[in-house]
Amino acid sequence: MDLTFTPSETAFRDELRGWLADNDPGPEPHGDEHAHFAWRLDWQRRLAAAGWSGVHWPVEHGGRGATLTESAIFFEELANRRAPLPGNVLGLLLAGPTIMTWGDEAQRERHLGPILTGEEVWCQGFSEPDAGSDLAAVKTRAARDGDGWTITGQKVWTSYAHHARWCMLLARTDPASERHRGLTYFLLDMEQDGVEVVPLRQITGESHFNELFLDGARATDAQVLGGEGNGWRVAMTTLSNERSGLAFFHQVRMRQLVDALAAELAERGGLDDPRTADALADVAAQVEVLRLTAYRGLTRLERTGEPGPESALTKLMWSRANQALTQLAVDALGPDALTAGSRWSYELLRARGNTLEGGTTEILKNIAAQRVLGLPRAS
């Protein structure tokens, strides 16, 4: 057990810090979602130009070949510097690794480069309105049509779809199939008729998610990833890459929130109230445990190649801590914190999504019970 960095990890961090010291992402644009995304894409271009995009990708694919710990350090340092996530984060974390695993030479050749630079943004078309948390209930239909496929259906919660050139799309190619069988994973070109993106407004008022309407969209055989009928396995590769490095970004962001709240409370004398101080300590402890548990998960993954129970738990910890933190902020800071558009009221509303996005709390607890604890499934 050693919670300090090894010399090579320290060297990696120091090199990154040095680069970040010279390369400021610039001021965060507020209020204009397109300007904000353009800022993130620009940031990714600069990262890529300096070799800091896809740090965890193998060197042969243009990455830096970073270890898992180095990748965690990368996201922590980004958050520490209050830099944004790269614009094409789904491409870097999900599409890229999935294409590396399942793609043929041509697919790798075609896609990996533009993912790294952010030249081509990716979105993820898995969820559907009727399926919700039940991924195997995918209904979007891809029908054989000459030498390609015609795709019809609807996806939802597709973040970045309105910026995306490509979509990781899960569709049913065997109409007689049920559940996990008969699904195929497509690399769908978003720039065509038959693909319509409609923003979905969140309770915060923003539109970070979209509905995706597919009405006769086309895909070629060359755009099938991992083979016809193999979509479930390919999708599982994508999902297992989800949240990997991001946990460390979130974890630092949570700590920044705790510190910001502590500072704001201290300034107003709020910490003189032992009730508030106690609640702050509770939340700070949750955030610290999140950090530690994320590191434990990382070590486990490095040692065994398999995510341990920790990876299922950090999401639960994070969402719970963030909801508690933001409610505390609103309680302790009073009506000022409830002003529309204020930092804490935004965080309060946004936090409600934490127990829904990326696997609802209910689904994650099912997973923990069945896959980690080995409890029997509900019949």
Add this chain to the structure above:
Amino acid sequence: MDLTFTPSETAFRDELRGWLADNDPGPEPHGDEHAHFAWRLDWQRRLAAAGWSGVHWPVEHGGRGATLTESAIFFEELANRRAPLPGNVLGLLLAGPTIMTWGDEAQRERHLGPILTGEEVWCQGFSEPDAGSDLAAVKTRAARDGDGWTITGQKVWTSYAHHARWCMLLARTDPASERHRGLTYFLLDMEQDGVEVVPLRQITGESHFNELFLDGARATDAQVLGGEGNGWRVAMTTLSNERSGLAFFHQVRMRQLVDALAAELAERGGLDDPRTADALADVAAQVEVLRLTAYRGLTRLERTGEPGPESALTKLMWSRANQALTQLAVDALGPDALTAGSRWSYELLRARGNTLEGGTTEILKNIAAQRVLGLPRAS
């Protein structure tokens, strides 16, 4: 809406208070369970002699014909005076009303009188080790045997069994039947070979519950209540009488606990800590809401004859409040409160049973969801 008592309710209460002022139950015996029960039976004899036993029973059956509110007042006043529950509480609240509803003339004649006076104590033989919360899974077998029945099986959680002369026993008379069908309700004589009572020790160290082993116990046809094969409906009558008046006894006891804790904390300066005061307020609020909700349920029952959602909820409120209260006591009073046999450590341990006895929290929430809210059953 009127939360004061009507003149007749006030008259009832004052008469009871007058009697209680002249009739002290005497000091509660500690440490000796048999002496304690004898004290409660003696108390019931005195109540009966003065016409205060079975206050909610019709006058024709020897009761006082009290209204539901008066019955609630009765239990509240008992608790207010720190008097115990009558020794034969299961006879008064469950067996008596069930026999009034389903019994024939001979059964009423035979049993109601000795229930009122406490001369014959009753216990309830519903739960079984393998059935747990699933009452319809009863396996205890009553086999036709000449002009009577021979009963074999095991019951559990039979409080008062070691004092009881009679048992409300649910057994399966049709061996081919499943679930709710084929059950019969017996008035089982406990004083016979073939009935063995084994105390079940609780985590508090006491033995208030028992296991009941039936090995060839006998019952006559005259001891069948409500007809052969009708046991489920008769048992539902028993269950619908459960907890009726007791909620008010518990509610006063909870308030006494809150007040005792507040006094003990105040004496030690514990309430100067805003965290402790806040937690005390939270618990006190829960207890107050319990009281109010119990009254709302009572009014609803009087008005409609049907228990409303309140009756399903007061048990949940009570168990949650008591667990929170006792944990707070132990937290705020420090190691002293963890001494074996001390008031608060006893209450802490005893409170863990609250979410299990009389319907587990899980079962009660199922009931609330399905019967009150009309949600679909899990398939």
Add this chain to the structure above:
Amino acid sequence: MNFDLSEDQREIKRTARDLLADRCPPERVRAVAEGGGPDGALAAELAELGWPGIAIPAEHDGLGLGAVEAAALLEELGYALAGAPLLATAAAAFAIEGAGSDAQRAEWLPRLAAGSATATLGIAHGDVAALVADAEGADAIVLVQDGRARLLTAAEAEVSPLETIDPTRRYARVGAPPGAGEPLPGDPAAAVDRAAALAAAELVGVCQRALDDTVAYVGERRQFGRPIGSFQAVAHRCSDMLLAAESARSAAYFAAWSADADPDGLPFAAALAHSVAATSAREATASAIQAHGGVGFTWEADVHWLYKRAQVASRLFGSVGAARERIAGAVAARG
């Protein structure tokens, strides 16, 4: 002992439920919220019906009913998230009636009852009330400060609109220079408690709406081949929401009854109602979002309005922490 609404009171509640279901469907609530409210047409119609004067004595041209009737009405206004300033007007009327002079009563109460004037009440610290409902456009604003109240006309008060996360109602920050306005001679404490009782009743309606909408949704919505309400995690969540709603209802009705019939018990009952209703409403509305799944996080699903109302309305007459302090004090005193 009868702890339930009377037949007349239930009739008031039913009428309000039906009327508001018609006038304030979700589309209307959304339109009001997105348009910055308030719902003038609705306010006018409710004034026609005499609702603003429900608890104003008949001698001042009100309906002369009690706080319980007002609570029944407010519960329905909360259920519908109606954009009419009845809570604010009722709160101010309580203060003017309870702490005002004869002249102040005669000047204001009939106009408030008729709906020809509106008013509101705010709790001020250092000449500023940080969160006041429907103060913009109010003809009179009662500021309660250190146990004393003063009445300001629109011209005398400094009203700064406050855009909160709850746009189903307008809120403002209200300040007034020391000495501005005219004092109410009496003690406004009971009026604030009565207002808190009504605010709690409104939150009961919010809880109930969150519960009803959720039960309807989870009974319909299917996943993994069955309605999601048949999953125990969802069903138990609904049971917890029921528990929250009924807890809030018990406490709010108790406070309303105390306001009418037990002045000595009112301070405790009002603090209880505030604490329990605020906690319940926050929990139940957060649960409603969760039980709606990803859809619950969208603007179009409308459950977020309930959550936002619960968050902001909980603070109208002080913090939950302050209410808890009063409860703890009362418990310690009775020991």
Add this chain to the structure above:
Amino acid sequence: MNFDLSEDQREIKRTARDLLADRCPPERVRAVAEGGGPDGALAAELAELGWPGIAIPAEHDGLGLGAVEAAALLEELGYALAGAPLLATAAAAFAIEGAGSDAQRAEWLPRLAAGSATATLGIAHGDVAALVADAEGADAIVLVQDGRARLLTAAEAEVSPLETIDPTRRYARVGAPPGAGEPLPGDPAAAVDRAAALAAAELVGVCQRALDDTVAYVGERRQFGRPIGSFQAVAHRCSDMLLAAESARSAAYFAAWSADADPDGLPFAAALAHSVAATSAREATASAIQAHGGVGFTWEADVHWLYKRAQVASRLFGSVGAARERIAGAVAARG
């Protein structure tokens, strides 16, 4: 960066798990608890193995391993609810090693390592430590009071056995007249933090046992025709217990590592471990009783020992509230 036990440390843990599973099955724990403990035979065997000296430096005849190794061991002792006074001895050894004089170290540490003497440590307020583990029969008692420590022999301390709800371990109240015993010259703060880290590790074991026993039970026990572990309410309860156990483990291991490698971070890490492990252990053990249904409320089901241990052991080195105060102070300071 490597936040996991090393292969050697896992081996220590496995060995302890296996040995204690054999020596301390539930029947043995019950016998010790009902007989008033401690388990002399077990203590003797563990002393043979050198366990009491696991974190005592080799120069004082200990095994010379670190707090992480000791934590791994303590976790298993907690898992087994073993009736051997290793936590107490380790706590006292930390104080004597960290704050004692050379002479005190030489006098006590070799004997503690060999198991030929036992010791304990208590936090005193006004010359009395209200809750001290395994003080009866201890040869040395370290009392920490207002940031200073003194070492008392059995003859010098006033040990009043305290029968707590947790009879799996012996506790006592320990007093000493002012001036009794001999002072440890150094600052005992770090030793108390190291002790708190080990106490937290012990509670991790309690959490894990509660979880393992519950998962085994609900996988077997059938109701309504299926294993109760397939009911979502039960399954999610188990997930919550897993979350509690892993949270406690993260915090306790972090504190143990800080004790070995990051003295500056130790005060925060120890407060974190205490707070998180205490909360987790109480919740997880209460959940274990609940998930066992009515059976869980019986003496024979044995889960209650875990609950009782969690309740009492959480208080050994102060209250959770005090730990939270330290956390809040640290957060405010870094802001």
